[in-house]
């Protein structure tokens with residue numbers, strides 16, 4: 001099998017890249033280890049920066065998002081039984097975020113790319129390794145129906161997430177990795193109940209972090225910090241709701257509407273960056289190259305900015321025979337990645353319980369008091385949360 005751009009992974013990175021290239025007449029084949037239903041069933045991110053919303057519109061998959069997505073002009077930060085709001089437009093020259101689930105984005109991309117445009121995605125076809133990435137004819141070795149095959153390409157995009165094989169195909173001495181694991185996880189619930197408040201609440205509490213998010217006016221997504229080795233089996237729905245309410249200011253806790261879980265899962269928290277993001281004709285994008293703790297809602301949005309740079313670089317190659325953007329992809333993408341890594345780390349530190357030291361707690365609540373009471377402090381949170389601008393790349 002041959003194609004122009006071989007893509008490993010049909011998460012948001014892989015699908016968005018395939019869609020943008022397809023709209024410009026460039027052929028792609030996506031290899032995905034899981035089934036279509038499995039990929040769609042994964043409940044993950046929910047907050048979309050304006051840069052990503054614009055990318056989805058450019059990919060002509062923004063119509064349902066614009067109809068059904070919720071525009072949020074701020075977030076709430078809770079601590080010491082207080083609730084403080086950070087206004088986005090006021091501090092960012094009018095920027096906002098969109099609340100629209102990763103599941104919905106994936107659905108819209110599958111619908112447009114596969115069902116309407118006839119784009120090729122081979123599900124249940126795991127890539128095993130990438131070969132000859134430093135030649136003009138890189139190959140993806142993959143498995144389908146128990147048989148090994150190869151996909152020969154001009155370029156390979158490794159969009160196969162943190163556990164994928166693209167990054168692992170590179171010899172260790174050619175890649176630098178930076179990693180930090182956090183000593184806790186997030187236990188999340190999805191439930192068909194109205195959200196406790198119109199905008200998200202990020203709560204710092206002496207029992208641990210809590211987050212109130214949503215997918216719509218009738219579907220809520222809540223998270224609480226949990227032990228890193230905790231198991232979903234340890235939690236009944238009631239135990240979850242009780243613990244969530246303990247961590248919110250009393251007024252908000254009283255407004256929480258409980259319901260049965262549609263889904264419950266545990267996410268570990270991790271910061272990770274691999275450098276560079278390009279190896280000859282193999283390009284890494286999204287979680288394959290970097291992971292952030294979910295606190296800043298940046299994981300999905302970074303996948304989008306990587307694809308912004310990578311799609312433009314590939315288009316410049318195919319349309320204008322230019323290679324300079326491909327050469328600059330890694331350093332350009334990484335500049336934005338590191339800023340989001342830093343923000344996610346800082347925001348995680350600000351809001352989670354790391355130890356039982358009274359000093360740690362006082363420092364956190366004092367920083368929260370300072371940030372939320374200062375225009376400059378609010379601007380720091382707002383500017384990062386709505387997403388730093390994509391660099392011009394042409």
Ligand code: FAD
Nearest residue numbers: 009011012013033044045127160161286287297298299300
């Ligand atoms: P992925 O979505 O991971 O897609 C990679 C794809 O590659 C998958 O479909 C996988 O099956 C496939 N694949 C893997 N290996 C192979 C192979 N060998 N061959 C072929 N295909 C392969 N971000 C937020 O902003 N907020 C959140 O609340 C949040 N929650 C998260 C919860 C979890 C459990 C996880 C794992 C991530 C979460 N994230 C969150 C991060 C966000 O979902 C990711 O940043 C985003 O999915 C990245 O998209 P991606 O396409 O790069 O990678």
Ligand code: DHB
Nearest residue numbers: 045046213294295296297
């Ligand atoms: C959601 C997840 C996040 O990590 C976050 O910071 C905000 C919202 C969500 O799933 O809705």
